[in-house]
């Protein structure tokens with residue numbers, strides 16, 4: 116199959132639209148030579164490029180991004196950088212080692228990101244106040260018990276919260292129970308990736324709106340773009356669920372499309388009706404439940420849909436219908452704000468694997484890849500991106516060992532069987548969601 120720029124569609128609805136206009140880095144032209152080419156300027160690719168540059172100050176590193184920085188999942192997510200992952204489906208003692216491994220990776224990623232945000236003075240609203248995990252209905256109450264047990268077993272710092280305590284902190288009486296996990300940060304995702312890309316070391320050159328249309332194996336590898344060819348000694352593939360387009364992980368990852376909405380800025384009186392905290396982030400203990408944030412600037416952001424849409428963003432018409440679901444979730448939580456309109460809705464595509472694993476490693480003599488974090492890639496993608504750069508440079512570390520220990524991905528069938536399977540998988544995700552949506 117021959118790819119074209121049309122295979123990398125995007126839209127102008129995301130967190131990037133809250134930021135000031137920015138001049139994109141122009142695409143390359145002609146034949147270029149590089150020591151390293153990084154494909155994808157999301158969290159993984161940017162972390163990899165930075166680390167490669169630190170380890171090889173004399174090398175030339177090129178980053179190719181199909182869209183504008185901030186238009187991929189890294190700029191469209193809900194902005195939670197977690198330390199403790201929630202493994203849905205109950206605590207399994209035989210999985211404790213795996214839970215610890217994933218949480219070590221998350222924690223390493225959060226630490227790297229914190230240092231970068233501080234050192235590079237990235238203005239992304241970084242707020243390290245922990246994360247709320249909540250339950251509003253019967254199924255999530257069962258998950259609440261399991262998650263509390265998991266946090267206790269793994270000695271993860273947290274505070275259980277009654278419905279009254281949640282209501283006074285978050286301004287909603289919907290939740291029947293909650294756990295505040297002390298670790299974890301909230302941030303503006305598009306501001307983060309823009310900040311990371313605008314502060315890349317001087318031996319890194321970024322090209323935006325520059326999809327790699329074909330990757331030719333060899334020494335050097337050859338990257339074919341419209342109007343340009345790049346000969347690179349080494350390649351790091353950080354293209355998330357789109358790696359299949361270049362012939363990697365085909366049938367091991369798919370895109371799940373999520374959507375959410377933001378209210379307009381709340382007035383001081385409306386904010387006062389929301390409880391005592393200046394900002395907060397809630398993750399549902401139900402897999403189909405809503406992710407809800409009060410952002411630092413004073414908007415409520417709610418994301419509560421997920422579906423298989425052929426790896427694509429939602430069309431404006433699709434988004435308009437999903438907005439009714441966002442609205443319902445918002446008004447059930449905050450009846451005191453029922454008069455507050457939504458200003459903005461957006462969708463984003465996350466990379467899913469069938470068995471919830473992540474990908475990390477060497478795929479050819481000089482091609483490495485990292486990605487596929489199943490909706491939890493802000494801290495983990497930072498760790499994977501950093502570690503894949505170190506691994507590709509021949510290093511050995513506990514973090515690399517943890518990333519390499521990711522379970523192999525499970526095979527996905529081709530379309531149309533994939534569509535049917537994905538439809539039922541997504542339906543299962545929402546089973547029993549009830550009031551948590």
Ligand SMILES: Cc1cc2nc3c(=O)[nH]c(=O)nc-3n(C[C@H](O)[C@H](O)[C@H](O)COP(=O)(O)OP(=O)(O)OC[C@H]3O[C@@H](n4cnc5c(N)ncnc54)[C@H](O)[C@@H]3O)c2cc1C
Pocket residue numbers: 123154155156157158159160179180181182186187188189190191192193194195196197325326327328353354355356357358360361373374418462463464465466485486487488489490491492493494495496
């Ligand atoms: C709505 C939503 C909410 C989420 N919420 C959270 C959250 O709160 N916390 C969390 O941890 N995770 C969350 N996630 C998941 C998280 O966003 C991802 O796991 C993470 O951003 C993945 O980073 P990445 O760099 O690997 O991939 P991406 O951010 O997808 O970056 C890959 C980049 O590669 C580019 N690309 C692809 N193919 C090519 C090519 N051929 N040539 C050049 N460039 C190419 C793409 O344009 C893209 O920019 C969410 C995801 C979505 C969609």
